[in-house]
Amino acid sequence: MTLMDNVRVQLEERSYDILIAQGGLQQAAGILQNLAASRRCLIVTDSNVQPLYEKQLKLALAEVGAESANYVYPAGEEYKTPETVIDICRKGVRSGLDRKSLIIALGGGVCGDMAGFAAAVYMRGIDFIQIPTTLLSMVDSSVGGKTGADLPEGKNLVGAFWQPQIVLIDPETLLTLPYGEICCGLAEVVKYGMILDGELFSLLEQNCEKLKNLDLEFYSKIIKRCCELKAEVVRRDEREGGMRAILNYGHTFGHAIELLSNFEIAHGKAVSMGMSVAASLAVDTGRVEKELQLRQNALLEKLDLPVKVSGDLEPEEIYNAMMQDKKTLGKIIRVVLPDTIGSVSIVDGLEKDVVIEAIRKCCE
Ligand SMILES: NC(=O)c1ccc[n+]([C@@H]2O[C@H](COP(=O)([O-])OP(=O)(O)OC[C@H]3O[C@@H](n4cnc5c(N)ncnc54)[C@H](O)[C@@H]3O)[C@@H](O)[C@H]2O)c1
Ligand SMILES: [Zn+2]
Structure with missing residues (x-):
């Protein structure tokens, strides 16, 4: 059996x-x-x-x-x-x-x-x-x-x-499943580590080879952990009244990037870029040390995920596209930013210039 x-x-x-x-x-x-x-x-x-x-x-x-x-x-x-x-x-x-x-x-x-x-x-x-x-x-x-x-x-x-x-x-x-699709899924897996589970994040860091070689035993374990984390978020907030929004880590920026690239940039890759921008913004606003950004981005890169925004996009364009997103309630910019590896906060009303500067730092 x-x-x-x-x-x-x-x-x-x-x-x-x-x-x-x-x-x-x-x-x-x-x-x-x-x-x-x-x-x-x-x-x-x-x-x-x-x-x-x-x-x-x-x-x-x-x-x-x-x-x-x-x-x-x-x-x-x-x-x-x-x-x-x-x-x-x-x-x-x-x-x-x-x-x-x-x-x-x-x-x-x-x-x-x-x-x-x-x-x-x-x-x-x-x-x-x-x-x-x-x-x-x-x-x-x-x-x-x-x-x-x-x-x-x-x-x-x-x-x-x-x-x-x-x-x-x-x-x-x-x-x-094509390798590119695996990588896109891994962006979401890294996201769970960043938002909710520092131990999961460390486990991923220590087992990149297993992830890249499609070790199914290891995948079973990781998938189970991610499902537990998502199930708990959904249990507490089935209809996205509040906490479920933390699942949007990397997605506010990611969606804008995806959209502006006319979906040439795959979702998972856009989310990876989005997490990179979010970490950059967290450093710029003094919420976290640079060390966190480096650790997150190193793991993403090891998993063949991008941390630089590609596609010749202007930071201002990305900002404007974010403001169009259906999740940008009432035109107040809302982003999910890391506090530590394994926890995030929902942050409202950041200055436009600060956001644009953080995006600029991640553009190629
Ligand atoms: N409902 C939610 O909470 C939620 C959350 C995240 C994303 N989404 C949605 O999920 C969609 C993206 O999902 P996806 O990336 O799985 O897209 P997908 O269903 O298009 O699958 C991606 C590609 O992989 C192929 N494929 C699937 N399984 C395969 C397998 N085992 N072997 C070989 N090829 C296989 C598919 O044919 C397709 O070409 C988006 O539309 C997004 O909006 C929904
Ligand atoms: Zn996603």
């Missing part, structure tokens, strides 16, 4: 388990038996993941007497639209899904966000399961119940809070 780890997300009647099991997809019949037995299921997946992993899942579902249909969309953020979500729902109707049926997301964050959103609105809400297959979706997007799609006006502008029944993580699926 596979070694299995479990993280409980405590949200009263919406509580659920995150199972982390190497080879978990092979064992999916045993794991999903109670949930999926004899139910009609719609597997949502993308054109890259479908040929790799759908068959295993379909077999497992058949084994527990669940009938499954699939919806496959072309891989990529461009397809994370309300139109695709509607299409998923229409496929659900054509496949005979009713209120007792199940939607299963098999893929990365794009897949989980859309399948979850479809589950939230299909017949006013049906159950769904997350089977994340990217590092980012394992440590971040599959936990916490945020689902949604993009509009031409911006990312994630429509969506719903909709918690899954279970999250099944099989770290073995990382073996087929």
